[in-house]
Amino acid sequence: MNSFSRAVRGIWVHDSSVERVIAPQVANFSSISFSGKKIEGVQQVQPDVMANRDMSSLIGGGVRDVFGEDSATEEQIITPWTRAVASGVELLRDPRYNKGTAFNEKERDTHYLRGLLPPAYLTQDLQVKRILDNIRSYEEPLQKYIAIMDLLERNERLFYKVLIDNIEELLPVVYTPTVGEACQKYGLIFQRPHGLYISLKERGRIQDVLKNWPEKNVRVIVVTDGERILGLGDLGVQGMGIPVGKLGLYVALGGIRPSLCLPVAIDVGTNNQKLFEDPYYIGLRQKRATGQEYDDLIHEFMFAVKQEYGEKILVQFEDFANHNAFKLLAKYRETHLVFNDDIQGTAAVALAGVLAALRLTGGNLADQRYVFLGAGEAGTGIAELIATETSRTAKISIEEARKKLWLVDSQGLVTKSRFESLQHFKQNYAHEHEPCEDLLSTVKALKPTILIGTSGKGGTFTKEAIEALASFNEKPVIFALSNPTSQSECTAEQAYTWTKGRCVFASGSPFNPVTIDGKTYYPGQSNNAYIFPGMGLGCVISGAIRVHDDMFLVAAETLASLVTKEHLKEGLVFPPLQDIRKISAHIAADVAAKAYDLGLATRLPRPADLLAYAESCQYSPLYRPFR
Ligand SMILES: O=C([O-])CC(=O)C(=O)O
Numbered sequence: 001m002n003s004f005s006r007a008v009r010g011i012w013v014h015d016s017s018v019e020r021v022i023a024p025q026v027a028n029f030s031s032i033s034f035s036g037k038k039i040e041g042v043q044q045v046q047p048d049v050m051a052n053r054d055m056s057s058l059i060g061g062g063v064r065d066v067f068g069e070d071s072a073t074e075e076q077i078i079t080p081w082t083r084a085v086a087s088g089v090e091l092l093r094d095p096r097y098n099k100g101t102a103f104n105e106k107e108r109d110t111h112y113l114r115g116l117l118p119p120a121y122l123t124q125d126l127q128v129k130r131i132l133d134n135i136r137s138y139e140e141p142l143q144k145y146i147a148i149m150d151l152l153e154r155n156e157r158l159f160y161k162v163l164i165d166n167i168e169e170l171l172p173v174v175y176t177p178t179v180g181e182a183c184q185k186y187g188l189i190f191q192r193p194h195g196l197y198i199s200l201k202e203r204g205r206i207q208d209v210l211k212n213w214p215e216k217n218v219r220v221i222v223v224t225d226g227e228r229i230l231g232l233g234d235l236g237v238q239g240m241g242i243p244v245g246k247l248g249l250y251v252a253l254g255g256i257r258p259s260l261c262l263p264v265a266i267d268v269g270t271n272n273q274k275l276f277e278d279p280y281y282i283g284l285r286q287k288r289a290t291g292q293e294y295d296d297l298i299h300e301f302m303f304a305v306k307q308e309y310g311e312k313i314l315v316q317f318e319d320f321a322n323h324n325a326f327k328l329l330a331k332y333r334e335t336h337l338v339f340n341d342d343i344q345g346t347a348a349v350a351l352a353g354v355l356a357a358l359r360l361t362g363g364n365l366a367d368q369r370y371v372f373l374g375a376g377e378a379g380t381g382i383a384e385l386i387a388t389e390t391s392r393t394a395k396i397s398i399e400e401a402r403k404k405l406w407l408v409d410s411q412g413l414v415t416k417s418r419f420e421s422l423q424h425f426k427q428n429y430a431h432e433h434e435p436c437e438d439l440l441s442t443v444k445a446l447k448p449t450i451l452i453g454t455s456g457k458g459g460t461f462t463k464e465a466i467e468a469l470a471s472f473n474e475k476p477v478i479f480a481l482s483n484p485t486s487q488s489e490c491t492a493e494q495a496y497t498w499t500k501g502r503c504v505f506a507s508g509s510p511f512n513p514v515t516i517d518g519k520t521y522y523p524g525q526s527n528n529a530y531i532f533p534g535m536g537l538g539c540v541i542s543g544a545i546r547v548h549d550d551m552f553l554v555a556a557e558t559l560a561s562l563v564t565k566e567h568l569k570e571g572l573v574f575p576p577l578q579d580i581r582k583i584s585a586h587i588a589a590d591v592a593a594k595a596y597d598l599g600l601a602t603r604l605p606r607p608a609d610l611l612a613y614a615e616s617c618q619y620s621p622l623y624r625p626f627r
């Protein structure tokens with residue numbers, strides 16, 4: 001290495017504020033550009049350079065040998081990672097560091113930006129306002145989605161600032177319902193790729209693929225195989241929109257820093273005929289791999305991520321079809337830090353909603369009778385968490401507690417007589433009863449106090465069923481949880497109208513307030529976005545190595561406890577989303593405390609004030625000054 005490149009190493013040591021990692025994947029790589037100049041002959045950074053990285057990003061004690069160079073044996077392949085200070089046009093094109101018109105005069109000089117930007121200087125706040133004005137000018141939700149995701153590709157901090165400052169307005173754009181439409185048209189609207197695509201073509205070399213991801217210190221992965229995207233079914237690899245959206249919320253709602261997040265779409269094909277016919281489809285055009293071939297790919301992935309990122313990598317399974325979702329969770333919860341958001345996250349948010357609703361309707365968990373329309377991941381996940389909490393608080397057996405919860409699937413009421421033909425995850429809820437062929441007859445026969453929709457099918461809470469529910473409950477609780485809005489079991493307006501304004505209503509996707517006869521009702525949003533960002537932050541700050549069900553129970557209790565009397569007076573059973581970062585910090589602190597109590601936390605010593613610690617770890621999207 002010549003003296004010039006040694007000098008460059010010295011500069012790296014002193015400047016970590018604008019550092020970035022670049023990935024010279026080409027075999028003959030021999031130069032990098034530095035401050036607009038080409039530097040020849042730089043091949044490999046000494047591992048000790050990494051010691052000068054921003055170590056606060058290694059929350060909870062990450063591994064130092066992040067590039068795996070120290071530990072590599074002579075036969076092992078290493079990737080010649082190197083870093084450079086970004087400047088000039090490259091700085092403007094780097095979304096992590098770009099500030100656009102918010103670069104000040106001094107930064108424009110120091111970083112070779114003169115002339116590359118128009119003369120005006122805008123504050124970040126003014127940029128936020130400008131972006132909002134732009135987004136609001138689009139009529140179609142999908143146009144808004146494209147515009148804001150485009151911002152993420154240009155200027156990451158501005159994207160998160162816009163999102164964090166305007167959560168209530170923008171959540172429906174970056175998340176349900178619009179993200180559903182975005183996934184359906186993902187090929188058409190495809191611009192720059194987000195996240196990591198792992199298809200059957202990468203079989204046998206998934207770890208190498210992970211090495212192509214520019215961040216080495218990943219702590220949270222959201223992964224889907226695209227088979228059951230929201231209530232929209234199989235969208236193949238276009239399900240990528242979901243991990244990208246969910247990780248956006250990990251950052252905006254939870255405060256996990258963006259560089260720690262990795263969205264993954266696993267592509268094993270699709271059984272969606274429409275996608276085969278779509279010329280713009282971006283995935284493999286083959287039927288879904290199943291059985292051993294499927295299991296092997298997932299297994300390789302699960303072990304590659306642990307190999308690459310260590311024991312404390314959190315993997316969130318998202319939008320897998322029922323048959324795989326339960327199986328994968330059962331298989332990997334023993335060996336990895338994993339949870340399934342559709343089973344466990346949805347369950348925690350629904351339990352929180354029920355706990356808060358009981359403060360409005362009176363009674364306790366054990367007094368309730370529940371009917372679920374839909375007996376898949378969400379339905380059985382919620383049922384099991386409610387049964388667990390009921391068993392714990394009422395001091396009855398879990399079997400007794402389960403008897404209060406009834407499932408209705410496409411064949412009607414789940415009963416003992418159907419036991420043999422039931423999928424295993426429904427069997428705990430096959431109670432003795434006469435057959436009921438649909439929701440209406442079930443509601444009439446069982447007289448539930450709480451009705452929960454997890455069917456993935458829109459319009460399935462019929463007027464007759466809701467009116468029947470309202471006929472024997474003063475304040476019926478109705479949760480229509482399926483997503484996106486088109487799949488919601490009923491609308492907020494229908495629920496309030498059919499119950500003459502008496503119901504406590506929440507839905508998975510947002511509905512606007514409804515005014516009937518001069519009275520306004522405020523529907524709640526029972527979406528797992530209340531839980532997973534805080535759950536993830538709690539795992540990361542405690543260095544948890546496994547997710548225990550009690551961590552979801554505590555997350556639900558914490559969320560419910562944050563619902564105030566004032567919220568309840570308005571009929572709200574969830575706290576306002578605009579407070580979500582605080583809510584997430586509370587959930588994170590309590591989840592972390594539970595992880596410590598259970599001996600699952602590795603970040604030692606345990607911080608004395610976990611809430612203050614959680615808040616101090618939250619990512620801020622404010623621009624940082626450059627030299
Ligand atoms: O993404 C959402 O809005 C909630 C969720 O996990 C699902 O519906 O699959």
Ligand SMILES: [Mg+2]
Pocket residue numbers: 230318319341342
């Ligand atoms: Mg989901």
